[in-house]
Amino acid sequence: MYNSYIRGASQLTAAIALAANVTPTFAQSANSSGSELEEIVVTAQRREQRSEDVGVTINVLSGSDLKTAGAQSIVDLASVTPNVQIKNVMANSITNVSIRGIGLNDYAVNNNPAAGMYVDNVYLVSPAMLTFGLLDVDRVEVLKGPQGDLYGRNTTAGAVNIISRKPSEENEGQIEAGFGSYRNWHVDGAIGGALTSNLTARLAIQTVQQDSGAQTNYVTGNRIGKIDRTNGRVQLQWKPSDTLSILLNAHNGYDHSDVTLYKANNVLTGEENQYAGKPRVAGAGVDPHMRLESSGVSLTANLSLSSNLTLTSISAYEHFKRLHAEDTDGTSLRYLDGTYKNSVDQYSEEVRIGYHGDGLELIGGAFYSTDKVKTRDAFYAPDLLPLFGLAPFDTIGNMYQQKTDAYAAFMHGEWTFAPRLTLVGGLRYTEERKAFDQAATFLCASGTCANLFSPVSIRYSTSNVSGKIGLNFKVAERTLIYASVSRGFKSGGFQGQLAFDPAVLQPFSDEKLTAYEFGVKARVMPNLQVNAAVFDYEYRDAQIYGPLFDSPVGVLFGIANVGDARVKGAEADISWRPADGLDVRFGIGTIDTEVTRSIVAGVTKGSVLPNSPKLTMNGLVKYKWAIGEQMHADISVGGNYQSTVRFDIVRSPNEAVEDSYFIGNAELGVSVGDHWRASLWCKNLGDKLYRTQTLNTSVGWTSHYGAPRTFGINFAYNR
Numbered sequence: 220m221y222n223s224y225i226r227g228a229s230q231l232t233a234a235i236a237l238a239a240n241v242t243p244t245f246a247q248s249a250n251s252s253g254s255e256l257e258e259i260v261v262t263a264q265r266r267e268q269r270s271e272d273v274g275v276t277i278n279v280l281s282g283s284d285l286k287t288a289g290a291q292s293i294v295d296l297a298s299v300t301p302n303v304q305i306k307n308v309m310a311n312s313i314t315n316v317s318i319r320g321i322g323l324n325d326y327a328v329n330n331n332p333a334a335g336m337y338v339d340n341v342y343l344v345s346p347a348m349l350t351f352g353l354l355d356v357d358r359v360e361v362l363k364g365p366q367g368d369l370y371g372r373n374t375t376a377g378a379v380n381i382i383s384r385k386p387s388e389e390n391e392g393q394i395e396a397g398f399g400s401y402r403n404w405h406v407d408g409a410i411g412g413a414l415t416s417n418l419t420a421r422l423a424i425q426t427v428q429q430d431s432g433a434q435t436n437y438v439t440g441n442r443i444g445k446i447d448r449t450n451g452r453v454q455l456q457w458k459p460s461d462t463l464s465i466l467l468n469a470h471n472g473y474d475h476s477d478v479t480l481y482k483a484n485n486v487l488t489g490e491e492n493q494y495a496g497k498p499r500v501a502g503a504g505v506d507p508h509m510r511l512e513s514s515g516v517s518l519t520a521n522l523s524l525s526s527n528l529t530l531t532s533i534s535a536y537e538h539f540k541r542l543h544a545e546d547t548d549g550t551s552l553r554y555l556d557g558t559y560k561n562s563v564d565q566y567s568e569e570v571r572i573g574y575h576g577d578g579l580e581l582i583g584g585a586f587y588s589t590d591k592v593k594t595r596d597a598f599y600a601p602d603l604l605p606l607f608g609l610a611p612f613d614t615i616g617n618m619y620q621q622k623t624d625a626y627a628a629f630m631h632g633e634w635t636f637a638p639r640l641t642l643v644g645g646l647r648y649t650e651e652r653k654a655f656d657q658a659a660t661f662l663c664a665s666g667t668c669a670n671l672f673s674p675v676s677i678r679y680s681t682s683n684v685s686g687k688i689g690l691n692f693k694v695a696e697r698t699l700i701y702a703s704v705s706r707g708f709k710s711g712g713f714q715g716q717l718a719f720d721p722a723v724l725q726p727f728s729d730e731k732l733t734a735y736e737f738g739v740k741a742r743v744m745p746n747l748q749v750n751a752a753v754f755d756y757e758y759r760d761a762q763i764y765g766p767l768f769d770s771p772v773g774v775l776f777g778i779a780n781v782g783d784a785r786v787k788g789a790e791a792d793i794s795w796r797p798a799d800g801l802d803v804r805f806g807i808g809t810i811d812t813e814v815t816r817s818i819v820a821g822v823t824k825g826s827v828l829p830n831s832p833k834l835t836m837n838g839l840v841k842y843k844w845a846i847g848e849q850m851h852a853d854i855s856v857g858g859n860y861q862s863t864v865r866f867d868i869v870r871s872p873n874e875a876v877e878d879s880y881f882i883g884n885a886e887l888g889v890s891v892g893d894h895w896r897a898s899l900w901c902k903n904l905g906d907k908l909y910r911t912q913t914l915n916t917s918v919g920w921t922s923h924y925g926a927p928r929t930f931g932i933n934f935a936y937n938r
Contacts, residue, residue: 254799255745263360263380264631265369265531265582266573271740274643274691274701276363276752278303278792278806282356282384287841287855289884289902291427292352293336293379298859298882299837300361301790301808304830306911307350307923310479312509312543314349318363319754320786320812320831321376321732324866325764325778327715328541328561329592329621333730333762334376335366339383339468341517341535342372344590344623345563348539350474351513354450355409355423357384363790364734364754365707367685368631368645369582373709375732375758385466386411386419386456392938399900399931401444402430417458424451433927434480437494438502438551447475450513462523469516478507481914481921483549484874487603490550498908498924503546505556505599510542529573531584539563547598548918553613555918556599565590571629578635586627593620594715597663603918604662614663617717622654631687639693643703646686653679655713658724672721679726683708697742706733709762714777723768727779733757751791758784763829765869766915767819775917781869783816784828800843808835814868821870832879834862851890858883858904866913874920880909882925894936901930 259270259279270279278300280290288299294314297305304317309326316322316334323333328347336343343349353359360380362370370378394408405428411421432444450472457465480501483491494500517535524530541561548554571584597616604612631645655677659670689703711728718724738752763781788810795803812828839857846852860881867875883905888898906928913922 254796256742256748256794256796261358261360262382263362265571266575266580271697271699271742271748271750274641274689274699274703274738275366276736276738276750276754276790278361278363280359280361282358285353285356285359287886288839288857289886289900290353293349293381295353296359296361296379299806299839299857301792301806301835301837302363302788302810303361303808303835304832304861304864306830307479308346308912309914310481310507310509310543310545310923311476312350312474312478312511312541313346315346315830316349316376316379317830318361318376319756319788319808320810320828321756321758322830323709323762323764324829325715327778328559328563328594329619329715330712330778331373331709332376333373333709335370335372335374335378336381337370337378338381339517340380340519340533340569341515341537342567342588343537344372344565344588345539345592347511347541347561348513348537348563350511351472352425352427352448352450353381354407354425354452355384355421357382363752364736365685365687365705365732367705367707368629368647368687372588372625372627372649372651375707375709375730383423383452383454383468384409384411384421386421386454388413388419390938391421393936395933395935397931397933400929401432401442403446403929403931404428411454419456419458421454422452425449429476432477433499435500436480436503436507437500438504443477443480443503443507445477449473464521466519467516468519469514471514473513474509474511476509478509478543478545479923480507481545481547481549482924483921484919485548485550485552485554486919487548487554487606488550488552490552498922499927502550504551504553505544505546507545509544510540512540514538524572527575529575531569531571531573533567533569535565535567537563537565547916547921548603549921552602554600554603555916557596558599559596560594562593563590580633581630582632583630584628586625586629588625589623591620591622594618596717598717609662612662612664614668615660615717616663617658617660617715619658619713619715620656621713621715622656623651625649625651633691641691641693643689643691644687646684648682648684649708649710650682651680651710653710653712653726655679655724655726658713660717660719671719675721675724677713677724677726679711679713681710681729683710683729683731694741699740700738701740702737704733704735706731708732711762711780714779716777717775718768718777719775720768723777727762728760730762730780731759733759746796748794749791750793751789753789754787756784756786758786761814761828763819763822763868765821765829765867767821767869776915779819781817781819781822782814782824784812784814786810786812786828786831802841803839805838806836809833819869822868823871826868826871827865829866829868829875830864832862832864834860836860846889849892853886853888853890855886855888856883857885867915872915872920874915875913877910877913880907881905882907882909894938896933896935896937898933898935899930900933901928902926903928 390412407425409423429446431442515537567588601613629647687705790808
């Protein structure tokens with residue numbers, strides 16, 4: 220492993236050196252008037268830094284970048300970031316984030332994502348909380364690889380930071396309205412400015428409405444795809460002195476949209492066979508809908524204790540409720556009509572102190588969080604249960620509540636011990652305690668329910684020391700070479716699905732990941748930025764979700780430690796402005812995954828990890844030109860490609876393999892002055908048909924498909 224790591228690092232160094240020597244000559248001869256790229260400032264290491272000065276692989280997307288790419292939710296981030304997969308794993312109310320092949324494809328709400336998700340520095344504990352829209356975003360920072368020191372909970376894959384626009388003293392206002400396919404319309408806007416000499420505010424609101432969608436329910440004839448989603452956020456920033464700043468951030472929102480239909484290959488009936496060649500026609504005997512409600516508040520205080528010492532406190536509370544009703548079997552028959560009722564309450568507190576000195580940067584602190592998850596999931600199945608001798612029961616389901624307390628202490632430091640060399644190190648001690656209570660599987664007949672076994676109460680606790688050590692070499696003012704060894708862990712826990720044997724509810728263990736990484740960030744020219752990295756992972760006790768358990772009603776899904784795996788790969792991204800008004804961005808990632816040790820029947824040694832295509836690419840070309848004294852036009856053309864991907868590796872089913880595909884997008888806009896803009900856009904230009912997820916159920920395989928070609932028009936005003 221070390222030889223391959225060193226060999227890959229050597230190849231990357233040679234490639235970057237070649238680019239540094241050759242590219243400037245080509246670029247200058249092609250066009251010497253290219254404008255300089257803007258400086259990108261990030262807070263990935265809990266302080267403001269230029270992105271090219273941070274020895275971590277980071278993809279940064281500004282709010283305008285997201286608008287240009289047509290990104291409306293976190294699912295869309297994968298199309299503009301190499302080696303990242305973001306999928307809805309259960310219809311459209313549970314989201315899975317995989318970075319470099321590491322992710323959680325579980326649809327239970329009680330298990331934490333492998334990539335830490337942070338919105339304005341607040342960690343979100345459940346994948347059910349990740350389905351929000353992108354509202355008034357300043358930037359998104361995608362950190363790749365384990366972040367075991369500054370980011371503590373469950374960051375074996377990495378971390379995704381979503382940072383909203385903050386209040387400013389200048390009066391600001393913006394509004395955008397748009398209309399699109401399936402009678403879709405949206406309005407989002409923000410307004411902010413100074414209320415007093417030391418108090419500023421910002422209010423942002425977004426609503427998205429859609430009357431129908433691409434799917435047809437052959438049972439009722441109704442079109443499926445209605446969207447009814449509204450979110451809002453208010454921020455107040457108070458600066459009573461030059462040394463103290465306090466930010467209050469409160470949000471509230473709901474999503475009352477249709478639930479995506481399952482396209483089924485139901486083995487118990489031939490009802491759906493007549494629509495087998497129509498992937499967007501599926502069945503549902505119930506009204507598929509969801510009722511998601513999210514609210515939260517955080518208070519961030521920054522106090523300058525001296526010219527080089529800062530104290531920060533972040534207190535946050537989040538509340539989330541979910542009702543998700545679906546027809547899992549995809550037919551008019553009553554095999555698996557599921558209703559999921561969940562609630563999540565979480566509180567967190569982080570206190571840290573930062574020191575900035577001559578050649579020395581230190582950040583240390585403590586973190587505490589507690590969260591409580593309550594679940595009652597039920598499947599109305601009067602046509603299925605009698606087939607397994609369970610008449611007269613008509614409903615089967617499970618329930619539980621889980622409470623987690625997490626504690627951590629951490630320290631991160633950077634010491635510039637020579638003019639161009641900086642030693643980076645960090646440690647974090649984490650302790651988690653989980654209580655899994657009132658866990659039971661129940662059967663119901665005509666509304667009267669009984670548990671199959673006495674409710675189970677189990678405790679699980681763990682502690683871990685994770686961290687990082689690295690070396691940054693500043694070759695030039697805008698060129699950084701970095702190497703690091705980092706370790707992250709994701710705590711064990713409990714599966715939140717149906718179980719007929721209480722023994723299955725015993726906790727699974729922590730997974731651990733050690734990463735070796737070597738990278739280069741080079742401002743080759745003022746108008747050309749090249750970033751590249753190679754990595755090698757040791758992945759131990761991997762937590763994999765799949766059809767791991769058999770039961771009286773067929774295969775049931777669950778999560779367990781399946782063994783060890785190896786992950787290695789490389790990636791690069793380029794930002795180039797060859798001429799005024801012309802921007803080119805390109806990203807490429809390659810990854811190779813393999814299960815090296817299996818301890819679970821059905822997971823074969825040598826299998827690839829789920830959601831880990833060998834090759835991903837994305838690109839965007841945008842050109843802006845003048846068409847009058849006060850008018851400009853712009854055109855953007857972009858797209859993303861991914862190679863063959865496997866959604867499920869348990870028993871290596873062919874049904875879980877999706878072939879490679881490319882999705883192209885385009886936008887044409889006209890601006891008047893500095894304030895007004897109108898644009899036409901189209902997504903999935905080629906109307907490509909592709910699956911985003913497959914699921915093996917007790918009645919057969921089901922699939923979800925990506926959106927077809929859509930188009931629309933937007934109008935925007937910025938002050």
